[in-house]
Amino acid sequence: MTPHEQWVAFSTILVKEIRRFTRIWLQTLLPPAITIVLYFVIFGTLIGPRIGKMAGFSYIEFVVPGLIMMSVITNSYSNVVSSFYGTKFQRSVEELLVSPVPNYIILLGYVIGGVCRGLMVGLIVTLLSLFFTDLQVSHVPVTVAIVFLTAVLFALAGFINAVFANSFDDISIIPTFVLTPLTYLGGVFYSINMLPEFWQDVSKANPILYMVNTFRYGLLGITDINVAWAFSMVIGFCVVLFIFSLYLLDRGKKLRS
Amino acid sequence: MTPALSIRNLHKVYDSGFVALKGVDLEVQPGDFFALLGPNGAGKSTTIGVICSLVKKTSGDVSIFGTDIAKDFSLAKKNIGVVPQEFNFNQFEKVFDIVRTQGGYFGLPPQLAEQRAEKYLKKLGLWEKRNQPSRTLSGGMKRRLMIARALVHEPKLLILDEPTAGVDIEIRRSMWQFLKEINASGTTIILTTHYLEEAESLCRNVAIIDRGLIIQNTSTKALLRQLSKEVFILDTQEALTELPHMEGYQGQLIDNHSFEVEVKKHQSINALFASLSDHGVHVTSMRNKTNRLEELFVSLVEPHNTDTNTQAESREEGKS
Numbered sequence: 001m002t003p004h005e006q007w008v009a010f011s012t013i014l015v016k017e018i019r020r021f022t023r024i025w026l027q028t029l030l031p032p033a034i035t036i037v038l039y040f041v042i043f044g045t046l047i048g049p050r051i052g053k054m055a056g057f058s059y060i061e062f063v064v065p066g067l068i069m070m071s072v073i074t075n076s077y078s079n080v081v082s083s084f085y086g087t088k089f090q091r092s093v094e095e096l097l098v099s100p101v102p103n104y105i106i107l108l109g110y111v112i113g114g115v116c117r118g119l120m121v122g123l124i125v126t127l128l129s130l131f132f133t134d135l136q137v138s139h140v141p142v143t144v145a146i147v148f149l150t151a152v153l154f155a156l157a158g159f160i161n162a163v164f165a166n167s168f169d170d171i172s173i174i175p176t177f178v179l180t181p182l183t184y185l186g187g188v189f190y191s192i193n194m195l196p197e198f199w200q201d202v203s204k205a206n207p208i209l210y211m212v213n214t215f216r217y218g219l220l221g222i223t224d225i226n227v228a229w230a231f232s233m234v235i236g237f238c239v240v241l242f243i244f245s246l247y248l249l250d251r252g253k254k255l256r257s
Numbered sequence: 258m259t260p261a262l263s264i265r266n267l268h269k270v271y272d273s274g275f276v277a278l279k280g281v282d283l284e285v286q287p288g289d290f291f292a293l294l295g296p297n298g299a300g301k302s303t304t305i306g307v308i309c310s311l312v313k314k315t316s317g318d319v320s321i322f323g324t325d326i327a328k329d330f331s332l333a334k335k336n337i338g339v340v341p342q343e344f345n346f347n348q349f350e351k352v353f354d355i356v357r358t359q360g361g362y363f364g365l366p367p368q369l370a371e372q373r374a375e376k377y378l379k380k381l382g383l384w385e386k387r388n389q390p391s392r393t394l395s396g397g398m399k400r401r402l403m404i405a406r407a408l409v410h411e412p413k414l415l416i417l418d419e420p421t422a423g424v425d426i427e428i429r430r431s432m433w434q435f436l437k438e439i440n441a442s443g444t445t446i447i448l449t450t451h452y453l454e455e456a457e458s459l460c461r462n463v464a465i466i467d468r469g470l471i472i473q474n475t476s477t478k479a480l481l482r483q484l485s486k487e488v489f490i491l492d493t494q495e496a497l498t499e500l501p502h503m504e505g506y507q508g509q510l511i512d513n514h515s516f517e518v519e520v521k522k523h524q525s526i527n528a529l530f531a532s533l534s535d536h537g538v539h540v541t542s543m544r545n546k547t548n549r550l551e552e553l554f555v556s557l558v559e560p561h562n563t564d565t566n567t568q569a570e571s572r573e574e575g576k577s
Contacts, residue, residue, distance in 0.1 A: 001331055005364025012361025019354075091345035095406070098309045098339050099362035100331040257271060257312050 001100050009101040010109050017113025021079055028079070029121060032071045036125045039067050040132045043189065055191050055222045060133045065216040066188030069150065071125045073183060073208065074175070076118030076151040080110050080158035081171045088162065093255060103249035107159065107242070114155030115148065122147060136219065142227065143218030149234045150211045154179075156241035163248045163255070182208045187216075192224045207233065259323040261287045261414050261445040262308065267317035269303050269469075277303040279469035281317070285462070287413070290440045291447045292456035292477070295466035296558055301449045302342060304466065305418050309339045322413060335363065338407035342418040344399050346406065348392035352383055355391055356406050363410035370409065377405035380435065397424040401432065414445045421455060433459055453554055457481070467558050486521045488546040494539040501538045503529060517546055 001009065021028040044060030054062040087093040096106055129135060137143055157174075165171045186208030192200050203209055210230035217223035249255070262285040269278040278300050285291045295301045306312030308319055310330055319326045321333040346355045353374055360370030378384045381401040386394060391402060400420060407415060417436075421429045429452075436459065440446050450456055456463060456477070463480050465473040473480060493501075496513045506529055508518035520526060533540060 001335075001364050008364045008366060009362050012358055016354075016358055087347070090347055091343060092347045094311060094341065094345045095359055096362060097311055098334060098337070099359070100334040100364070101362050102331065252313060256310065257306070 001102065005100075006102065006105050009099070010105045010112075013096075013101075013106065013109025014112055014116070017079070017083060017110065018116055020083060021113075021117045028075070028117060029124065032075055032121045033124050033128060036067050036071055037128055039063070040129060044132050055193075055220075057220055057222070058133070061220065062191075062216075063189055064129045064133060064135065065219045066186075066212050068122050068125050068129070069147070069212045069215045070183050070188050072118040072122040072147055072151050073154050073211070074179065075121040076114040077154040077158040077161075077179060078175060079117040080114035080155045081162045081165070081175075083113065084110055084159055084162035085165045085168070085171050088165075088255070089168075097252075097255060104246055107245050107249060110159055111152060111155040114158060115151040118151035118155065119147065122151075138221035139218045143215060146211060146214040146218060146231070146234070149231070149238060150215070153211075153234055153238050153241065156238065156245055159245050160241065160248065163245070163253055166254075182206050185209075187212045187224060207237065210234065258287065260284045260320070261289065261322055262447065263318070263320040264304070264308075265318040267304065267307060267319065268315045269300075269307060269312065270315045277469055278307075278315075278317075281466065281469070281471055283464055283471060283474065285414075285445060285447055287322070287445050288440070288443060289445055289462055290436075290460045291445070292460035292463045293447060293449045293466060294453070294456060294463060294554060295449075299466045300469045301466055302418060305339070305341075305416055305447075305449065308416065309337055310334065335410070336413045338410065338412035338415045340400075340403045340407045340415070340417040340420050342422065344403070346391055346399075346402065349390055351388055352391055352394070352402055353378065353387035355402065356409050359406045360409040365410060373409045373411070374405070377408050381405045382431075397428040400424055401428075404432070404435075408439070412444070414447070415439065416447045418449050419451065420448065421450065421452060429455075465554065465557055473557060486519055488517055488519050489526075490515055490517050490544055490546050491533075491540045492542045494541050495537075497538075501533055502536050503532050506532070 040060065043063055048059035048063075051059045053059075084093075087096075126135065161171060161174050185203065186206050187203070192203045192209065195203060204225070210225050210233055213223045213225045214227050214230040214234075217227050262283065264281055264283040267278050267281040268276075270276050281300065281304060283293075283304075293301050293304065303312055307314045308321070308326075310326070321336050324333040324336070326333045350358075356374035356378060357367075357370045360373055361367070365373065375384065378387055381404060383394075383398060383401055383405060386398065391399065394402060400423075404417070404420065407417075420436075421432055424432065433455065436446060436448075448456065448460060460477055463473070463475065463477050464471050490511065492515045497510060497516065498513070500508055500510045500516055503518060505524065506518050506520065508516055510516045518529065520529060530540065
């Protein structure tokens, strides 16, 4: 395919993905908004004032970056895993496999589709947070870069999950048993400085901690970890997962017999 | 002339160890209307799967209009349109979107993809349904949708795997007419089907695949000439109480107004009618008992199946 044809194919996949999650907005965009508003009400308005300041900020100010990041992570992952597994399940993935679209374009189309949903939900949550607190952005480039890279990373992870999944159960195992615990323990609701030293070290093995803290640094200017190291790690994960996803597509893992 | 499809010594062994293809050789010329026939599990869908990249070949060479799929699959795939056996589109997407999107996957600019989608949906009688989710279509409409989708990039080679399965006779005949028009406009067509009447009516050349090997590859006419006998059913004006006398012909009474008769290759139908007239039997209509290609197909495939059964029995005896 010529570069122009590849661009057409990429934009076709991307538009199809965006059309999919906007068509079913009641399942994709509304639930995370409602969930996060409940978090804002409970942790920000009801419990937050009793907790007091955290790292010099009110509790609602502290948790907003983590909750935005949590919704970006969850939605970029779940968009790709459900969409790509759905195409496998209905065999409509064959439409792509019989076409001349290079594998990296297929991958990019699905991943950027997931990123779009993650960022759209992130934007909705951010706008909703303005009803509960004032939002400042201390480092715009850091904020934009980390939220984008995080969405890419979890969209890639969702793609890999979808490739290996054999049933709809398989696409909910990782989010339920891995993603949610890591997110909750990834510094969304607390600073790891509050933990005993041993648990601080354990927490540092959780990659989500680095993403949440870097995003919080971008907004509030505070962090528990080294931001440069966080960026290197996220970029490194993105590269590794991209190469692995491409390898799976090239091998036709669970796609071609 | 560069063949539209060239397959050389194609082997496929699945991960389970099942040997689906044992050295398939096949050549289809540009502009041909070609039938690939075979019993269930013979290797038809595996062969098609390899051609369009849904199945990974174990060894062998496949070229589409001279492009080796192992060297430039992207270029080869641009020339192929595939209509699979099973429905494989998103059941929640609209009819128009499915066809337009497939155009995008082949690099057609959006405006051209929309024009082509409109063109083929109209030709296949689906334009009125364009805004409906595909799951609401009938079985015949879904088949036609897959044909429209396969044609949106106007491939030089169209492969149809059982395109008329489950389609009523009226729509089947309109699909045949459409495929004839597509073929007349220069598109090479390869068809697999269980309706041998379909293959006989549409295809100029036929290959029969059985147990992973091509056992016949010739023109439809040449294949039909191999028939050693044909069985006809004759309806009579008069009520019959017994089989009419037919010198040299074997037959049997079906009911009191029809009987069947076996005509061998060297025998004349004129002589049969002369004999019947001499005995005062007036024939009102005549038809083949079964499709001619079907008779031949069964005779070609059966010996293999008999061999298989014999081998299986021998193995069982060996065990006991």
